[in-house]
Amino acid sequence: MKVLFFHLMPYADLDLDYQQKYRTDWVILPNSYFDPVKGHALYNRYLDELELAAELGFDGISVNEHHQNAYGLMPSPVVMASALARRVKHAKIAILGNAFGLRDNPLTLAEEHAMIDVLTGGRLISGMVRGIGAEYYSMGANPAFSHERFHEAHDLVVQAWTRPGPFAFEGKHYRFEYVNVWPRPYQQPHPPIWCPSLGSGETIDWASAKERRYVYIQNFSPVASVIRYLNLYRQTAEKLHGYTASSEQIGWAAPIYVAETDARAKEEARIHIERLFSKYLNLPFEMMFPPGYLSAKSLAGMRAIKRPALAAGTMTIDNLMEAGIFLCGSPDTVRGKLVEAHRRLGFQNFLANLHFATLPADLTEKNLRLFATEVMPALQALSDKEYAGMETQAAE
Amino acid sequence: MNESRVEIRGVGLHLRRGGKGAPLLFLHGVQGLPAEVAALERLAERFEVLAPDHPGFGRSDAPDWLEDVGDLAFFYLDLLDALDLEGVHVVGASLGGWIAMEMAIRSEARIKSLTLADAAGIRVAGVPRSDMFIANPAELQKLLFAKEAAAAEWFAHWQGSPEGLATYDKNRHAAAKFTWQPRLYDPRLEKWLHRIKLPTQLVWGAEDRLIPPAHAERLAALIPGAETAMLPDCGHMAEIERPELFADTVSRFIERKRP
Numbered sequence: 001m002k003v004l005f006f007h008l009m010p011y012a013d014l015d016l017d018y019q020q021k022y023r024t025d026w027v028i029l030p031n032s033y034f035d036p037v038k039g040h041a042l043y044n045r046y047l048d049e050l051e052l053a054a055e056l057g058f059d060g061i062s063v064n065e066h067h068q069n070a071y072g073l074m075p076s077p078v079v080m081a082s083a084l085a086r087r088v089k090h091a092k093i094a095i096l097g098n099a100f101g102l103r104d105n106p107l108t109l110a111e112e113h114a115m116i117d118v119l120t121g122g123r124l125i126s127g128m129v130r131g132i133g134a135e136y137y138s139m140g141a142n143p144a145f146s147h148e149r150f151h152e153a154h155d156l157v158v159q160a161w162t163r164p165g166p167f168a169f170e171g172k173h174y175r176f177e178y179v180n181v182w183p184r185p186y187q188q189p190h191p192p193i194w195c196p197s198l199g200s201g202e203t204i205d206w207a208s209a210k211e212r213r214y215v216y217i218q219n220f221s222p223v224a225s226v227i228r229y230l231n232l233y234r235q236t237a238e239k240l241h242g243y244t245a246s247s248e249q250i251g252w253a254a255p256i257y258v259a260e261t262d263a264r265a266k267e268e269a270r271i272h273i274e275r276l277f278s279k280y281l282n283l284p285f286e287m288m289f290p291p292g293y294l295s296a297k298s299l300a301g302m303r304a305i306k307r308p309a310l311a312a313g314t315m316t317i318d319n320l321m322e323a324g325i326f327l328c329g330s331p332d333t334v335r336g337k338l339v340e341a342h343r344r345l346g347f348q349n350f351l352a353n354l355h356f357a358t359l360p361a362d363l364t365e366k367n368l369r370l371f372a373t374e375v376m377p378a379l380q381a382l383s384d385k386e387y388a389g390m391e392t393q394a395a396e
Numbered sequence: 397m398n399e400s401r402v403e404i405r406g407v408g409l410h411l412r413r414g415g416k417g418a419p420l421l422f423l424h425g426v427q428g429l430p431a432e433v434a435a436l437e438r439l440a441e442r443f444e445v446l447a448p449d450h451p452g453f454g455r456s457d458a459p460d461w462l463e464d465v466g467d468l469a470f471f472y473l474d475l476l477d478a479l480d481l482e483g484v485h486v487v488g489a490s491l492g493g494w495i496a497m498e499m500a501i502r503s504e505a506r507i508k509s510l511t512l513a514d515a516a517g518i519r520v521a522g523v524p525r526s527d528m529f530i531a532n533p534a535e536l537q538k539l540l541f542a543k544e545a546a547a548a549e550w551f552a553h554w555q556g557s558p559e560g561l562a563t564y565d566k567n568r569h570a571a572a573k574f575t576w577q578p579r580l581y582d583p584r585l586e587k588w589l590h591r592i593k594l595p596t597q598l599v600w601g602a603e604d605r606l607i608p609p610a611h612a613e614r615l616a617a618l619i620p621g622a623e624t625a626m627l628p629d630c631g632h633m634a635e636i637e638r639p640e641l642f643a644d645t646v647s648r649f650i651e652r653k654r655p
Binding site for chain 2: 023140141285286290292296303
């Protein structure tokens with residue numbers, strides 16, 4: 001299994017009383033809440049953590065994109081991937097993901113990803129996402145066209161990476177007379193494309209198609225959803241697309257905290273993981289799902305469960321651990337859960353989110369080192385030999 | 397009013413039609429049209445009212461090829477051709493007012509007068525507006541209505557049944573498609589409004605917080621000869637919040653302008 005360290009780079013110095021004045025830390029929270037001097041220290045600390053992970057033997061380090069919020073300070077993950085590109089010599093650098101379709105010109109991102117791929121000698125993983133609902137407010141992109149733009153931007157970018165240029169691209173949303181990206185990507189035919197998701201049958205249908213076979217990553221989800229969607233990927237490949245998906249095509253991303261004992265892990269992580277959900281991932285329904293962002297069927301489904309689990313402000317560490325959204329405990333406990341999850345699901349990619357919300361630097365480093373020495377080696381040794389095969393009832 | 401389905405250019409359109417008199421095309425607003433609209437019943441006492449659900453809204457089809465408000469304007473000009481209507485009084489509220497202006501600058505041939513109620517379509521620099529999409533339900537009530545009771549009744553209508561909620565979501569989806577960016581206007585519209593030669597009345601809720609009355613002032617300056625009627629105790633949806641006053645304001649203007 002490949003194990004990556006995934007960083008969100010939250011604004012850890014956020015005034016946590018902001019909710020007395022503002023209902024969310026997304027889109028409408030004034031950027032006067034951001035102190036650039038504190039931001040300077042945080043950025044450098046977070047980059048140090050990513051570089052440390054690479055030294056500790058993680059297969060990859062990962063950054064991502066969010067706009068106008070305190071939850072993740074990387075409106076351009078390309079900037080952070082570039083900052084890491086020269087210092088990190090062997091690990092993969094994963095941008096999970098960039099929202100190509102949010103841009104009026106996705107070719108600029110295609111160029112930047114190709115640059116990083118060439119610079120690193122082919123160590124880039126390109127994540128492609130639609131962007132969460134809130135980004136459509138921030139970026140002024142129309143959510144009613146988000147699926148169309150995602151697909152068209154993907155087609156444009158993959159063609160830009162693979163077809164000899166110059167050529168013309170004539171789509172509904174994107175039209176270019178000259179597509180001729182210099183540099184071309186280092187990896188052939190193009191960098192691996194990963195699709196992180198909070199759980200979407202539509203994304204799975206598309207990503208698992210025979211001509212794509214993109215890696216699907218289930219993010220920040222109850223273990224029941226991880227089981228459902230990772231099995232759904234294998235099942236969709238088999239039944240809809242007529243081939244057997246490899247275990248390298250699926251992965252799981254989860255926040256993790258490891259300490260000397262179960263009790264200590266819980267005690268150290270509690271306040272920080274609860275803040276992740278109550279203070280940072282505090283997204284009202286209208287921002288999570290702007291009109292047009294979901295199909296009528298998906299929106300009705302979301303309404304039926306009232307509030308999505310991730311947006312609920314009442315998540316406690318016990319609830320999060322019980323649901324399997326958050327993995328926390330001694331190395332034995334956490335290793336045991338992951339090895340068992342692999343036995344059931346066989347995923348060959350795991351993204352460990354070892355920093356969250358306000359977790360301080362010393363605890364983050366301890367978490368990274370313990371995970372890297374006590375948990376990760378056992379995971380990296382796992383292959384399809386330890387996978388029990390799909391439980392058919394779980395996939396239904 | 398009779399409810400029927402007409403097909404225009406391959407798009408199935410849900411159309412309410414009723415009353416006797418000169419044809420009056422009512423173009424609904426960005427929030428969509430509820431099942432019962434008292435203002436339309438009252439207008440039907442004097443006019444033959446035609447009130448379609450816009451493509452994408454209510455019970456109409458949602459074709460991909462109708463992409464923006466300019467497309468909707470041409471589409472409704474096609475509707476006037478298809479139904480062979482002449483001397484039509486076009487009454488547009490909110491988004492419908494925007495569509496009406498876009499129709500008039502393209503062709504006034506089949507149109508007799510324009511009524512623009514709390515019309516979207518332009519932006520007055522420096523006048524703060526609110527965002528109907530990011531607002532939560534409580535904020536939206538305050539944004540759209542002057543009086544709480546009217547707001548409560550409006551939201552109860554949509555939330556009272558699964559079908560109502562599905563239509564509400566469908567309307568919001570279409571509203572986003574046509575008005576998200578730029579929000580509720582087209583910066584190019586203003587420069588063509590001088591082409592409107594029709595008798596035009598601006599009807600505005602004095603307490604419209606979505607598209608505040610400063611927009612009526614600006615439109616009055618841009619559309620030659622336009623008259624303005626401000627409705628007191630009225631928010632963005634005049635036809636819903638003050639149905640009788642709205643209908644009578646429309647009727648009186650049209651009858652006054654009748655040659």
